[in-house]
Amino acid sequence: MIAIDVDKAEEVASRLRELRIERDRYENPRLYPPVGDPREDQLAFFTAMVAVDHRTSTPWESFEGYIGGEFYHGADVLYRLGRLAYDEGLFKAERLANLTPREALKLFSVGGKTVWDFYTRLYLLRDLGKKALAQGGFEGLVSVDTIKELKERLAKVRAYEDPVAKKTLLLAKFLDGRRLADFKDVNEADVPVDNHLSRISYRLGIVEVDYDFLESGVETNREEDIRLRETVKTAWRIVAKFADLHPFALDDFLWNFGRTICTRERPNCGQCPLREVCKAHKLGRYPPEHLHLATWYY
Known part of the structure:
Protein backbone atom coordinates (compact mmCIF):
# COMPACT_ATOMS: atom_id res chain seq x y z
CA MET A 1 0.00 0.00 0.00
CA ILE A 2 1.16 3.51 -0.85
CA ALA A 3 -0.52 6.46 0.83
CA ILE A 4 0.14 10.03 1.91
CA ASP A 5 -0.09 10.83 5.62
CA VAL A 6 -1.40 14.40 5.58
CA ASP A 7 -1.14 14.79 9.36
CA LYS A 8 2.53 13.81 9.21
CA ALA A 9 3.03 16.23 6.31
CA GLU A 10 1.66 19.03 8.48
CA GLU A 11 3.99 18.03 11.34
CA VAL A 12 7.01 18.09 9.04
CA ALA A 13 5.93 21.42 7.55
CA SER A 14 5.70 22.93 11.02
CA ARG A 15 9.35 22.03 11.67
CA LEU A 16 10.45 23.26 8.26
CA ARG A 17 8.89 26.67 8.91
CA GLU A 18 11.26 27.08 11.85
CA LEU A 19 14.35 26.56 9.65
CA ARG A 20 14.00 29.70 7.50
CA ILE A 21 14.83 27.91 4.28
CA GLU A 22 16.07 30.10 1.44
CA ARG A 23 16.56 29.59 -2.29
CA ASP A 24 19.90 28.79 -3.83
CA ARG A 25 20.80 30.99 -6.81
CA TYR A 26 23.19 28.44 -8.36
CA GLU A 27 26.13 30.80 -8.70
CA ASN A 28 28.96 28.56 -7.45
CA PRO A 29 31.69 29.33 -10.01
CA ARG A 30 33.10 25.80 -9.77
CA LEU A 31 29.82 24.28 -10.91
CA TYR A 32 27.93 26.89 -12.93
CA PRO A 33 28.70 29.52 -15.61
CA PRO A 34 29.07 33.22 -14.77
CA VAL A 35 25.71 34.97 -14.44
CA GLY A 36 26.79 37.64 -16.90
CA ASP A 37 27.46 35.23 -19.77
CA PRO A 38 25.27 35.29 -22.91
CA VAL A 144 8.87 30.02 -22.34
CA ASP A 145 6.58 31.84 -19.91
CA THR A 146 5.19 28.85 -18.04
CA ILE A 147 6.36 25.58 -16.55
CA LYS A 148 3.50 23.88 -18.33
CA GLU A 149 4.81 25.07 -21.68
CA LEU A 150 8.34 24.00 -20.74
CA LYS A 151 7.01 20.49 -20.10
CA GLU A 152 5.29 20.50 -23.48
CA ARG A 153 8.39 21.77 -25.30
CA LEU A 154 10.67 19.19 -23.74
CA ALA A 155 8.31 16.22 -23.95
CA LYS A 156 9.83 15.18 -27.29
CA VAL A 157 13.41 15.39 -26.02
CA ARG A 158 14.45 11.90 -24.94
CA ALA A 159 16.28 13.06 -21.81
CA TYR A 160 13.15 14.83 -20.58
CA GLU A 161 10.46 12.25 -21.32
CA ASP A 162 9.96 11.11 -17.70
CA PRO A 163 6.20 11.17 -16.91
CA VAL A 164 7.03 12.48 -13.41
CA ALA A 165 9.03 15.32 -15.03
CA LYS A 166 11.99 15.19 -12.66
CA LYS A 167 14.47 16.72 -15.10
CA THR A 168 12.01 19.28 -16.46
CA LEU A 169 11.26 20.49 -12.94
CA LEU A 170 14.96 20.56 -12.10
CA LEU A 171 15.64 22.65 -15.19
CA ALA A 172 12.76 24.97 -14.28
CA LYS A 173 14.29 25.35 -10.81
CA PHE A 174 17.68 26.29 -12.26
CA LEU A 175 16.22 28.72 -14.79
CA ASP A 176 14.04 30.35 -12.15
CA GLY A 177 16.86 30.58 -9.62
CA ARG A 178 19.29 32.04 -12.16
CA ARG A 179 16.59 34.48 -13.33
CA LEU A 180 16.75 33.04 -16.82
CA ALA A 181 12.99 32.52 -16.66
CA ASP A 182 10.04 34.16 -14.95
CA PHE A 183 7.38 31.49 -14.88
CA LYS A 184 3.84 32.79 -14.54
CA ASP A 185 2.28 29.52 -13.35
CA VAL A 186 3.88 29.04 -9.94
CA ASN A 187 1.11 26.53 -9.18
CA GLU A 188 2.83 24.16 -11.64
CA ALA A 189 6.05 24.15 -9.62
CA ASP A 190 6.89 20.90 -7.83
CA VAL A 191 9.95 19.27 -6.34
CA PRO A 192 11.97 17.24 -8.87
CA VAL A 193 11.78 13.81 -7.26
CA ASP A 194 15.00 11.82 -7.03
CA ASN A 195 16.30 9.13 -4.69
CA HIS A 196 17.01 11.59 -1.87
CA LEU A 197 13.48 12.99 -1.84
CA SER A 198 11.92 9.54 -2.01
CA ARG A 199 14.06 8.18 0.82
CA ILE A 200 13.38 11.19 3.07
CA SER A 201 9.63 10.99 2.47
CA TYR A 202 9.54 7.29 3.40
CA ARG A 203 11.62 7.79 6.53
CA LEU A 204 9.68 10.81 7.76
CA GLY A 205 6.45 8.94 7.07
CA ILE A 206 4.76 11.51 4.86
CA VAL A 207 4.53 8.69 2.31
CA GLU A 208 3.49 5.38 3.80
CA VAL A 209 5.29 2.45 2.18
CA ASP A 210 5.96 -1.02 3.53
CA TYR A 211 9.42 -0.86 5.13
CA ASP A 212 9.88 -4.60 4.61
CA PHE A 213 9.50 -4.05 0.88
CA LEU A 214 11.98 -1.15 0.84
CA GLU A 215 14.53 -3.18 2.77
CA SER A 216 14.08 -6.29 0.64
CA GLY A 217 16.17 -4.96 -2.24
CA VAL A 218 13.52 -6.02 -4.75
CA GLU A 219 13.60 -3.70 -7.74
CA THR A 220 10.41 -1.94 -8.80
CA ASN A 221 9.28 -2.00 -12.41
CA ARG A 222 8.74 1.15 -14.46
CA GLU A 223 5.05 1.52 -13.59
CA GLU A 224 5.64 1.01 -9.86
CA ASP A 225 8.51 3.49 -9.90
CA ILE A 226 6.37 6.15 -11.59
CA ARG A 227 3.52 5.59 -9.15
CA LEU A 228 5.83 5.88 -6.15
CA ARG A 229 7.53 9.04 -7.40
CA GLU A 230 4.21 10.69 -8.28
CA THR A 231 3.05 9.99 -4.73
CA VAL A 232 6.28 11.41 -3.31
CA LYS A 233 5.91 14.52 -5.48
CA THR A 234 2.34 15.07 -4.29
CA ALA A 235 3.34 14.57 -0.65
CA TRP A 236 6.08 17.19 -0.88
CA ARG A 237 3.66 19.57 -2.62
CA ILE A 238 1.39 19.25 0.42
CA VAL A 239 4.33 19.86 2.77
CA ALA A 240 5.37 22.93 0.76
CA LYS A 241 1.87 24.40 1.01
CA PHE A 242 1.63 23.76 4.75
CA ALA A 243 5.10 25.28 5.25
CA ASP A 244 4.43 28.22 2.91
CA LEU A 245 7.57 27.28 0.97
CA HIS A 246 8.22 27.46 -2.75
CA PRO A 247 8.71 23.85 -3.93
CA PHE A 248 12.03 24.83 -5.50
CA ALA A 249 13.30 26.19 -2.17
CA LEU A 250 12.11 23.02 -0.47
CA ASP A 251 13.98 20.94 -3.04
CA ASP A 252 17.20 22.89 -2.46
CA PHE A 253 16.94 22.03 1.23
CA LEU A 254 15.94 18.39 0.76
CA TRP A 255 18.63 17.61 -1.80
CA ASN A 256 21.40 18.83 0.50
CA PHE A 257 19.69 17.26 3.50
CA GLY A 258 19.63 13.89 1.76
CA ARG A 259 23.31 14.10 0.89
CA THR A 260 24.56 15.22 4.30
CA ILE A 261 22.06 14.21 7.01
CA CYS A 262 19.48 11.67 5.85
CA THR A 263 21.98 9.62 3.89
CA ARG A 264 21.25 6.17 2.54
CA GLU A 265 23.80 4.56 4.83
CA ARG A 266 24.34 5.70 8.42
CA PRO A 267 22.00 8.72 8.62
CA ASN A 268 23.24 11.47 10.90
CA CYS A 269 20.20 11.68 13.16
CA GLY A 270 22.09 13.60 15.83
CA GLN A 271 22.27 16.60 13.49
CA CYS A 272 18.77 16.21 12.04
CA PRO A 273 16.32 19.07 12.71
CA LEU A 274 13.41 16.78 11.77
CA ARG A 275 14.18 13.80 13.99
CA GLU A 276 11.39 14.56 16.48
CA VAL A 277 8.77 14.12 13.75
CA CYS A 278 10.54 11.27 11.94
CA LYS A 279 8.86 7.88 11.74
CA ALA A 280 12.13 6.07 11.03
CA HIS A 281 13.86 7.66 14.03
CA LYS A 282 10.98 6.64 16.28
CA LEU A 283 11.14 3.05 15.01
CA GLY A 284 14.94 2.91 14.90
CA ARG A 285 14.62 1.60 11.37
CA TYR A 286 15.99 3.49 8.36
CA PRO A 287 14.90 2.05 5.03
CA PRO A 288 16.48 3.15 1.75
CA GLU A 289 14.60 4.61 -1.19
CA HIS A 290 12.81 2.17 -3.47
CA LEU A 291 15.11 0.47 -5.96
CA HIS A 292 14.93 1.27 -9.66
CA LEU A 293 18.33 1.30 -11.32
CA ALA A 294 18.13 1.14 -15.10
CA THR A 295 16.70 4.57 -15.87
CA TRP A 296 17.81 7.97 -17.11
CA TYR A 297 14.75 9.68 -15.61
CA TYR A 298 16.45 10.52 -12.29
Whole structure:
Protein backbone atom coordinates (compact mmCIF):
# COMPACT_ATOMS: atom_id res chain seq x y z
CA MET A 1 0.00 0.00 0.00
CA ILE A 2 1.16 3.51 -0.85
CA ALA A 3 -0.52 6.46 0.83
CA ILE A 4 0.14 10.03 1.91
CA ASP A 5 -0.09 10.83 5.62
CA VAL A 6 -1.40 14.40 5.58
CA ASP A 7 -1.14 14.79 9.36
CA LYS A 8 2.53 13.81 9.21
CA ALA A 9 3.03 16.23 6.31
CA GLU A 10 1.66 19.03 8.48
CA GLU A 11 3.99 18.03 11.34
CA VAL A 12 7.01 18.09 9.04
CA ALA A 13 5.93 21.42 7.55
CA SER A 14 5.70 22.93 11.02
CA ARG A 15 9.35 22.03 11.67
CA LEU A 16 10.45 23.26 8.26
CA ARG A 17 8.89 26.67 8.91
CA GLU A 18 11.26 27.08 11.85
CA LEU A 19 14.35 26.56 9.65
CA ARG A 20 14.00 29.70 7.50
CA ILE A 21 14.83 27.91 4.28
CA GLU A 22 16.07 30.10 1.44
CA ARG A 23 16.56 29.59 -2.29
CA ASP A 24 19.90 28.79 -3.83
CA ARG A 25 20.80 30.99 -6.81
CA TYR A 26 23.19 28.44 -8.36
CA GLU A 27 26.13 30.80 -8.70
CA ASN A 28 28.96 28.56 -7.45
CA PRO A 29 31.69 29.33 -10.01
CA ARG A 30 33.10 25.80 -9.77
CA LEU A 31 29.82 24.28 -10.91
CA TYR A 32 27.93 26.89 -12.93
CA PRO A 33 28.70 29.52 -15.61
CA PRO A 34 29.07 33.22 -14.77
CA VAL A 35 25.71 34.97 -14.44
CA GLY A 36 26.79 37.64 -16.90
CA ASP A 37 27.46 35.23 -19.77
CA PRO A 38 25.27 35.29 -22.91
CA ARG A 39 21.78 33.96 -22.27
CA GLU A 40 22.01 31.33 -25.01
CA ASP A 41 25.19 29.92 -23.47
CA GLN A 42 23.67 29.70 -20.00
CA LEU A 43 20.49 28.08 -21.31
CA ALA A 44 22.56 25.57 -23.25
CA PHE A 45 24.64 24.66 -20.20
CA PHE A 46 21.72 24.10 -17.85
CA THR A 47 19.52 22.30 -20.38
CA ALA A 48 22.36 19.97 -21.38
CA MET A 49 23.61 19.30 -17.87
CA VAL A 50 20.16 18.54 -16.51
CA ALA A 51 19.59 16.22 -19.49
CA VAL A 52 22.34 13.96 -18.14
CA ASP A 53 21.79 14.67 -14.45
CA HIS A 54 20.61 11.28 -13.25
CA ARG A 55 22.12 8.53 -11.12
CA THR A 56 25.91 8.68 -11.43
CA SER A 57 26.83 5.92 -8.99
CA THR A 58 25.68 2.32 -8.73
CA PRO A 59 25.54 -0.03 -5.72
CA TRP A 60 28.86 -1.40 -7.00
CA GLU A 61 30.85 1.73 -7.73
CA SER A 62 30.78 5.42 -6.82
CA PHE A 63 31.38 8.13 -9.38
CA GLU A 64 33.89 10.33 -7.59
CA GLY A 65 37.44 11.58 -7.74
CA TYR A 66 39.81 14.52 -7.73
CA ILE A 67 39.53 17.33 -10.25
CA GLY A 68 42.20 19.99 -10.07
CA GLY A 69 43.22 18.80 -6.62
CA GLU A 70 39.69 18.98 -5.18
CA PHE A 71 37.54 15.95 -4.38
CA TYR A 72 34.07 15.72 -5.94
CA HIS A 73 31.33 13.11 -5.65
CA GLY A 74 28.25 12.22 -7.68
CA ALA A 75 26.41 15.12 -9.28
CA ASP A 76 29.15 17.52 -8.19
CA VAL A 77 31.59 15.61 -10.41
CA LEU A 78 29.19 15.97 -13.30
CA TYR A 79 28.70 19.71 -12.87
CA ARG A 80 32.39 20.40 -12.24
CA LEU A 81 33.33 18.57 -15.43
CA GLY A 82 30.50 20.35 -17.21
CA ARG A 83 31.74 23.71 -16.00
CA LEU A 84 35.21 22.98 -17.40
CA ALA A 85 33.74 21.76 -20.70
CA TYR A 86 31.63 24.93 -20.87
CA ASP A 87 34.81 27.01 -21.00
CA GLU A 88 35.89 24.93 -24.00
CA GLY A 89 32.67 25.72 -25.87
CA LEU A 90 31.19 22.23 -25.67
CA PHE A 91 27.62 23.38 -25.06
CA LYS A 92 26.65 24.53 -28.53
CA ALA A 93 23.64 22.91 -30.17
CA GLU A 94 25.54 21.87 -33.29
CA ARG A 95 28.47 20.49 -31.33
CA LEU A 96 26.20 18.51 -29.01
CA ALA A 97 24.29 17.11 -31.99
CA ASN A 98 27.55 15.67 -33.31
CA LEU A 99 29.22 14.88 -30.01
CA THR A 100 31.86 12.15 -30.23
CA PRO A 101 32.69 9.61 -27.53
CA ARG A 102 36.12 11.21 -27.17
CA GLU A 103 34.57 14.62 -26.49
CA ALA A 104 32.00 13.11 -24.13
CA LEU A 105 34.74 11.63 -21.96
CA LYS A 106 35.46 15.18 -20.79
CA LEU A 107 32.01 15.18 -19.18
CA PHE A 108 31.71 11.62 -17.96
CA SER A 109 35.12 10.45 -16.79
CA VAL A 110 37.07 11.20 -13.60
CA GLY A 111 40.11 9.56 -12.06
CA GLY A 112 40.12 6.82 -14.67
CA LYS A 113 36.46 6.00 -13.99
CA THR A 114 33.75 6.47 -16.60
CA VAL A 115 30.13 6.93 -15.56
CA TRP A 116 28.17 3.68 -15.67
CA ASP A 117 25.88 4.54 -18.62
CA PHE A 118 28.33 6.53 -20.72
CA TYR A 119 26.80 5.78 -24.12
CA THR A 120 23.27 6.49 -22.92
CA ARG A 121 24.31 9.97 -21.80
CA LEU A 122 26.16 10.52 -25.05
CA TYR A 123 22.99 9.61 -26.93
CA LEU A 124 20.86 11.92 -24.77
CA LEU A 125 23.14 14.88 -25.48
CA ARG A 126 23.16 14.18 -29.21
CA ASP A 127 19.37 13.99 -29.25
CA LEU A 128 19.11 17.23 -27.28
CA GLY A 129 21.51 18.99 -29.63
CA LYS A 130 19.45 17.97 -32.65
CA LYS A 131 16.19 19.10 -31.03
CA ALA A 132 17.76 22.45 -30.07
CA LEU A 133 19.08 22.94 -33.62
CA ALA A 134 15.58 22.36 -34.96
CA GLN A 135 14.38 25.26 -32.79
CA GLY A 136 17.20 27.59 -33.79
CA GLY A 137 19.10 27.07 -30.53
CA PHE A 138 18.41 26.66 -26.84
CA GLU A 139 16.67 30.01 -26.62
CA GLY A 140 14.07 28.71 -29.03
CA LEU A 141 13.79 25.41 -27.21
CA VAL A 142 13.35 26.46 -23.58
CA SER A 143 12.50 30.18 -23.45
CA VAL A 144 8.87 30.02 -22.34
CA ASP A 145 6.58 31.84 -19.91
CA THR A 146 5.19 28.85 -18.04
CA ILE A 147 6.36 25.58 -16.55
CA LYS A 148 3.50 23.88 -18.33
CA GLU A 149 4.81 25.07 -21.68
CA LEU A 150 8.34 24.00 -20.74
CA LYS A 151 7.01 20.49 -20.10
CA GLU A 152 5.29 20.50 -23.48
CA ARG A 153 8.39 21.77 -25.30
CA LEU A 154 10.67 19.19 -23.74
CA ALA A 155 8.31 16.22 -23.95
CA LYS A 156 9.83 15.18 -27.29
CA VAL A 157 13.41 15.39 -26.02
CA ARG A 158 14.45 11.90 -24.94
CA ALA A 159 16.28 13.06 -21.81
CA TYR A 160 13.15 14.83 -20.58
CA GLU A 161 10.46 12.25 -21.32
CA ASP A 162 9.96 11.11 -17.70
CA PRO A 163 6.20 11.17 -16.91
CA VAL A 164 7.03 12.48 -13.41
CA ALA A 165 9.03 15.32 -15.03
CA LYS A 166 11.99 15.19 -12.66
CA LYS A 167 14.47 16.72 -15.10
CA THR A 168 12.01 19.28 -16.46
CA LEU A 169 11.26 20.49 -12.94
CA LEU A 170 14.96 20.56 -12.10
CA LEU A 171 15.64 22.65 -15.19
CA ALA A 172 12.76 24.97 -14.28
CA LYS A 173 14.29 25.35 -10.81
CA PHE A 174 17.68 26.29 -12.26
CA LEU A 175 16.22 28.72 -14.79
CA ASP A 176 14.04 30.35 -12.15
CA GLY A 177 16.86 30.58 -9.62
CA ARG A 178 19.29 32.04 -12.16
CA ARG A 179 16.59 34.48 -13.33
CA LEU A 180 16.75 33.04 -16.82
CA ALA A 181 12.99 32.52 -16.66
CA ASP A 182 10.04 34.16 -14.95
CA PHE A 183 7.38 31.49 -14.88
CA LYS A 184 3.84 32.79 -14.54
CA ASP A 185 2.28 29.52 -13.35
CA VAL A 186 3.88 29.04 -9.94
CA ASN A 187 1.11 26.53 -9.18
CA GLU A 188 2.83 24.16 -11.64
CA ALA A 189 6.05 24.15 -9.62
CA ASP A 190 6.89 20.90 -7.83
CA VAL A 191 9.95 19.27 -6.34
CA PRO A 192 11.97 17.24 -8.87
CA VAL A 193 11.78 13.81 -7.26
CA ASP A 194 15.00 11.82 -7.03
CA ASN A 195 16.30 9.13 -4.69
CA HIS A 196 17.01 11.59 -1.87
CA LEU A 197 13.48 12.99 -1.84
CA SER A 198 11.92 9.54 -2.01
CA ARG A 199 14.06 8.18 0.82
CA ILE A 200 13.38 11.19 3.07
CA SER A 201 9.63 10.99 2.47
CA TYR A 202 9.54 7.29 3.40
CA ARG A 203 11.62 7.79 6.53
CA LEU A 204 9.68 10.81 7.76
CA GLY A 205 6.45 8.94 7.07
CA ILE A 206 4.76 11.51 4.86
CA VAL A 207 4.53 8.69 2.31
CA GLU A 208 3.49 5.38 3.80
CA VAL A 209 5.29 2.45 2.18
CA ASP A 210 5.96 -1.02 3.53
CA TYR A 211 9.42 -0.86 5.13
CA ASP A 212 9.88 -4.60 4.61
CA PHE A 213 9.50 -4.05 0.88
CA LEU A 214 11.98 -1.15 0.84
CA GLU A 215 14.53 -3.18 2.77
CA SER A 216 14.08 -6.29 0.64
CA GLY A 217 16.17 -4.96 -2.24
CA VAL A 218 13.52 -6.02 -4.75
CA GLU A 219 13.60 -3.70 -7.74
CA THR A 220 10.41 -1.94 -8.80
CA ASN A 221 9.28 -2.00 -12.41
CA ARG A 222 8.74 1.15 -14.46
CA GLU A 223 5.05 1.52 -13.59
CA GLU A 224 5.64 1.01 -9.86
CA ASP A 225 8.51 3.49 -9.90
CA ILE A 226 6.37 6.15 -11.59
CA ARG A 227 3.52 5.59 -9.15
CA LEU A 228 5.83 5.88 -6.15
CA ARG A 229 7.53 9.04 -7.40
CA GLU A 230 4.21 10.69 -8.28
CA THR A 231 3.05 9.99 -4.73
CA VAL A 232 6.28 11.41 -3.31
CA LYS A 233 5.91 14.52 -5.48
CA THR A 234 2.34 15.07 -4.29
CA ALA A 235 3.34 14.57 -0.65
CA TRP A 236 6.08 17.19 -0.88
CA ARG A 237 3.66 19.57 -2.62
CA ILE A 238 1.39 19.25 0.42
CA VAL A 239 4.33 19.86 2.77
CA ALA A 240 5.37 22.93 0.76
CA LYS A 241 1.87 24.40 1.01
CA PHE A 242 1.63 23.76 4.75
CA ALA A 243 5.10 25.28 5.25
CA ASP A 244 4.43 28.22 2.91
CA LEU A 245 7.57 27.28 0.97
CA HIS A 246 8.22 27.46 -2.75
CA PRO A 247 8.71 23.85 -3.93
CA PHE A 248 12.03 24.83 -5.50
CA ALA A 249 13.30 26.19 -2.17
CA LEU A 250 12.11 23.02 -0.47
CA ASP A 251 13.98 20.94 -3.04
CA ASP A 252 17.20 22.89 -2.46
CA PHE A 253 16.94 22.03 1.23
CA LEU A 254 15.94 18.39 0.76
CA TRP A 255 18.63 17.61 -1.80
CA ASN A 256 21.40 18.83 0.50
CA PHE A 257 19.69 17.26 3.50
CA GLY A 258 19.63 13.89 1.76
CA ARG A 259 23.31 14.10 0.89
CA THR A 260 24.56 15.22 4.30
CA ILE A 261 22.06 14.21 7.01
CA CYS A 262 19.48 11.67 5.85
CA THR A 263 21.98 9.62 3.89
CA ARG A 264 21.25 6.17 2.54
CA GLU A 265 23.80 4.56 4.83
CA ARG A 266 24.34 5.70 8.42
CA PRO A 267 22.00 8.72 8.62
CA ASN A 268 23.24 11.47 10.90
CA CYS A 269 20.20 11.68 13.16
CA GLY A 270 22.09 13.60 15.83
CA GLN A 271 22.27 16.60 13.49
CA CYS A 272 18.77 16.21 12.04
CA PRO A 273 16.32 19.07 12.71
CA LEU A 274 13.41 16.78 11.77
CA ARG A 275 14.18 13.80 13.99
CA GLU A 276 11.39 14.56 16.48
CA VAL A 277 8.77 14.12 13.75
CA CYS A 278 10.54 11.27 11.94
CA LYS A 279 8.86 7.88 11.74
CA ALA A 280 12.13 6.07 11.03
CA HIS A 281 13.86 7.66 14.03
CA LYS A 282 10.98 6.64 16.28
CA LEU A 283 11.14 3.05 15.01
CA GLY A 284 14.94 2.91 14.90
CA ARG A 285 14.62 1.60 11.37
CA TYR A 286 15.99 3.49 8.36
CA PRO A 287 14.90 2.05 5.03
CA PRO A 288 16.48 3.15 1.75
CA GLU A 289 14.60 4.61 -1.19
CA HIS A 290 12.81 2.17 -3.47
CA LEU A 291 15.11 0.47 -5.96
CA HIS A 292 14.93 1.27 -9.66
CA LEU A 293 18.33 1.30 -11.32
CA ALA A 294 18.13 1.14 -15.10
CA THR A 295 16.70 4.57 -15.87
CA TRP A 296 17.81 7.97 -17.11
CA TYR A 297 14.75 9.68 -15.61
CA TYR A 298 16.45 10.52 -12.29
